[in-house]
Every structure is written in structure tokens, then in C-alpha cells.
Amino acid sequence: MQTRKIGTTDLSVTEYSFGTAPLGGMYRACPRETAMETLDAAWDAGLRFIDTAPWYGFGLAERRVGDFLRDKPQGSWVLSTKVGRLQRPVADDKVPSYGFVDPLPFDTDYDYSYDGIMRSVDFSYARLGLNRIDILFVHDIGVYTHGAERNAVYLRQLFDGGLKALEELKSSGTISAYGLGVNEVPVCLDVMREADIDCILLAGRYTLLDRTATAELLPLCEKKKTSLVVGGVFNSGILATGPVEGAHFDYMPADRDVLGKVRAMETIALANGLPLAAPAIQFPLQSPAVASVLLGTAKASSLTRNMELTERRLLPDDFTAYEAHTLVAPELGLEAVRV
Numbered sequence: 001m002q003t004r005k006i007g008t009t010d011l012s013v014t015e016y017s018f019g020t021a022p023l024g025g026m027y028r029a030c031p032r033e034t035a036m037e038t039l040d041a042a043w044d045a046g047l048r049f050i051d052t053a054p055w056y057g058f059g060l061a062e063r064r065v066g067d068f069l070r071d072k073p074q075g076s077w078v079l080s081t082k083v084g085r086l087q088r089p090v091a092d093d094k095v096p097s098y099g100f101v102d103p104l105p106f107d108t109d110y111d112y113s114y115d116g117i118m119r120s121v122d123f124s125y126a127r128l129g130l131n132r133i134d135i136l137f138v139h140d141i142g143v144y145t146h147g148a149e150r151n152a153v154y155l156r157q158l159f160d161g162g163l164k165a166l167e168e169l170k171s172s173g174t175i176s177a178y179g180l181g182v183n184e185v186p187v188c189l190d191v192m193r194e195a196d197i198d199c200i201l202l203a204g205r206y207t208l209l210d211r212t213a214t215a216e217l218l219p220l221c222e223k224k225k226t227s228l229v230v231g232g233v234f235n236s237g238i239l240a241t242g243p244v245e246g247a248h249f250d251y252m253p254a255d256r257d258v259l260g261k262v263r264a265m266e267t268i269a270l271a272n273g274l275p276l277a278a279p280a281i282q283f284p285l286q287s288p289a290v291a292s293v294l295l296g297t298a299k300a301s302s303l304t305r306n307m308e309l310t311e312r313r314l315l316p317d318d319f320t321a322y323e324a325h326t327l328v329a330p331e332l333g334l335e336a337v338r339v
Contacts, residue, residue, distance in 0.1 A: 001046035004291040006227045007198035011134060011176045013078050015285055016310065017049035018042040018303075019231055019296030023064050024057025025101040030298040032064065039068045041300035045307045049292055051201065051229070053082035053139055053181070054120065058095075058106035059127045066128030080135035080201070080229075081128070082181050083120040083166075084112050084154075112141060112154045114161030121169065133174070136166060137181030137201050141191075143332040144184035155190065163195050179226070185217050186332060197226055201294065204232035204250060205329060208276075208283040208322055209239055209261065212329040218289050227291040230284035239280040242266045250329070261325040268321045278309040279319060286316055 003012040022028075023035040042050070052065045062081060069077055087106040095105050111120070117136075124133065141158060143151050166178040177198035180188055185205050191197065200221070206213040206228065213228075221228055234240040236248040243259040243266065254262070262276070269276040284290045297303050 001048070004227070006135070006177045006291055008225050009177045009198055011078065013049035013229075013292045014047055015292055016045075016047055016307070017051060017229065017292040017294045018047045019294040020050065020052040020061040020065055021056045021296050022298035023052075024055075024061035025103055026056065026298075027099055027101065028298070029101040030057075034298060034300075035064045036068060037300045038298055038303060039065070041303045042295075043068075043072075045303065047295075048076060049078040049080070051080045051137075051181075051231075051294055053085075053137075054087050054124060054127070055082065055085050055108065055139060057100050057103040058087050058108065059104045059123075060100075060102075062124060062127040063104075063129075066130050070129060074132075078134045079128075079130070079132065080137060081124045081133055082137045082139035083117045083124075083162075084110060084139040084141060086111050086116060086120055087123065110146075110154060112138065112157040112162045114165040116157070117162050117165040118169075121174070134176045135199065136169065136175050136178045137199075138162065138166075138179070138191075139181045140183070141180065142182050142184045142187030144182070144187075148332075151187070155187075158191070159194055183232070184332065185212050185329075188217055189220065192220055192224060192226065196224060199227040199229060199291065201229040201231055203230075203294075204235055206230050206284055206287070206290070207233050207235050207239065208265065208280045208319070209235050209249075209258075209326060210329060211326045215328075218287060221289040226289070228284070228287070228289050229292045229294055230290055231294040231296070233280055233284060233293055233295075234277065238262050239265075240277045242276055258327070261327060264325045265322050272318070274312075275309070277306070278312065279314060279322065281306060281309045282314050283319055283322075286319060 001014045052061045085108045090107045169175045179197040179199035181201040183203045238247040238249045243262040249258045266276045
């Protein structure tokens with residue numbers, strides 16, 4: 001599989017990569033055997049860049065990724081995990097419900113400070129059982145998750161010490177790159193005005209349907225040589241399922257406007273002999289700012305099916321007809337949009 005560089009670093013990643021939130025039991029249980037089968041399928045498909053986080057199953061996904069990679073040859077893979085959430089052990093009957101099924105017995109505290117990031121990295125090494133982490137993403141900072149008031153506090157933590165911690169980790173060779181792992185564009189612009197970051201894992205905001213990143217973020221990334229890793233290419237499923245009843249967009253049931261746009265896109269795809277998921281999965285790689293497209297699933301069959309969508313390589317002109325049906329996410333309000 002072809003690779004692309006991360007920013008100005010010496011690190012290269014495969015154009016398609018594997019996201020492990022489903023391996024932590026996101027929305028449905030994921031037995032260990034199933035998780036390992038899915039990781040095997042990703043490896044067999046040539047995906048050598050794996051992303052995980054302490055948040056996914058409250059450490060469960062990190063443990064499984066570490067077990068999987070431990071016997072793989074050094075230098076054959078790239079691993080990213082995240083900072084900003086610290087896991088705290090709790091009694092079995094106090095484990096919170098944040099959408100993960102059968103997680104480890106922990107609760108989460110947000111901490112984007114110097115000490116919080118350093119502690120998070122130490123904890124991740126312990127859960128992974130590995131001696132190398134290549135990329136750290138600051139996880140879910142922004143109004144989209146925290147609301148404006150709380151996010152102002154967390155941004156100050158990041159600016160006052162968190163970024164210093166990340167730069168020290170990079171300068172010492174502990175990591176090769178760092179950036180943000182978020183679901184919104186505004187916080188990316190805020191941080192990029194303060195710091196030169198290597199990469200951004202952006203979920204759902206640079207897709208065939210949602211072009212929120214196009215106006216400001218992509219040009220800024222190209223100017224500052226910051227790479228994008230694009231997650232959520234199916235926008236919570238609707239670009240894979242099509243505009244069926246109950247289809248989800250941005251973690252919620254799709255409204256009539258979104259359903260209409262997707263219906264028009266599906267008509268274009270089918271006229272070209274393609275399922276809509278094929279242009280959806282390939283679209284982000286048309287931008288030179290994008291280093292990788294992140295695919296997350298807990299089913300080996302789904303991973304294989306998604307990779308089959310990349311076999312017929314589409315050309316830039318193949319995406320032009322979809323532009324009339326794209327959208328931009330509405331401005332964020334003062335309250336958190338997603339908890």
C-alpha cells in the first residue's frame with residue numbers, strides 16, 4: 001500500500017489506516033477473539049498505521065492493540081494514541097455509560113495540562129505493553145465536546161503546558177509527531193494559530209458530504225505543512241448505508257435535508273456503477289494535505305469489504321458531480337454538542 005508523510009517529520013503512514021474505537025466496545029460488545037480477527041484482517045489488507053486511545057473501552061482497545069502489535073517486526077507499523085483523558089479505577093457498579101459496552105472498570109477525567117499529558121503517556125505505555133508510540137493526538141478538545149465555557153479552561157491548560165509536554169516528548173524522541181484528534185474545525189484553527197503541529201485526526205469534517213474543512217483548514221494545513229488523518233468518512237454511517245430509514249449523520253438520525261443530499265449523491269454513484277461508499281472512502285485522499293483515511297470497525301468482514309471499495313482507483317474528476325450536494329456543519333453554540 002502507498003504511504004504518505006506526516007507533516008515535515010520522517011514518519012510515513014499507509015494511505016488507509018485502522019481505527020480501534022469499535023474494539024473498545026463502542027455501541028456494542030466486542031469479544032477479544034473478534035477484535036484480534038479484525039486486527040488480522042487490517043494487517044492482511046496492508047494497513048500498517050493503527051490508531052487507538054485510552055477513551056476506547058477505558059483502556060480496553062489499547063490493551064488489545066498492544067497485544068496484537070507486540071510480536072510484529074519493529075519498524076513495520078505506526079501507532080498513534082491520544083492524550084487529554086486520564087482513566088481512574090472505579091467500583092464495578094460505578095463504571096459510567098458513555099457508549100462503550102463491557103469496558104474496563106474505569107471512569108475518565110479530562111486533563112490537558114503538562115502533567116496530565118505526561119501521566120497519560122505513561123499510562124498508555126503500561127496498557128499497550130509496547131516501548132514505542134509514534135504519534136500523540138490531543139483528544140476531543142473543543143467546543144463540540146466540552147461547550148465554550150469548559151473548553152476555554154482546557155485550551156488554557158493546553159497552551160500553558162500541554163503543548164510544551166508534547167514538544168518535549170517529540171524532541172526527546174519518545175514520539176515522532178503530535179497533533180489533535182477532534183470532530184470540529186474551529187479548535188484546529190485556534191490551536192494552529194498558537195503552535196505548529198504535525199497532524200490532525202479530523203473526524204467527519206472532510207468527507208464526500210461534509211466539506212467544513214475545505215474553506216479554512218485545508219489551506220492552512222497546506223501552508224503550515226500539517227497533515228490530516230481523516231476519520232468518519234461515512235459520516236456516522238449514512239454514506240455507507242445510503243439514505244435509508246434510520247440512517248445516522250454526525251452521531252444522530254439524519255434530517256430531511258441530509259437525506260436529500262445523500263440521495264442525490266447515491267444516484268450519481270450508481271450511475272457510475274459504484275456504491276456510494278466507494279467515492280466516500282476515496283474522496284479525502286484527493287487532497288495533498290491528507291496523509292491517511294482512518295477506517296474503524298469491529299468486523300473483519302466489514303474491513304475487507306471497505307478495502308474492496310478502494311480497488312477501482314477513482315480520479316479527481318470523478319468527484320466533481322458530488323460537489324453540488326455537499327454541506328458545511330453549522331456553527332457551534334455555547335453548549336456541548338456531544339458528551
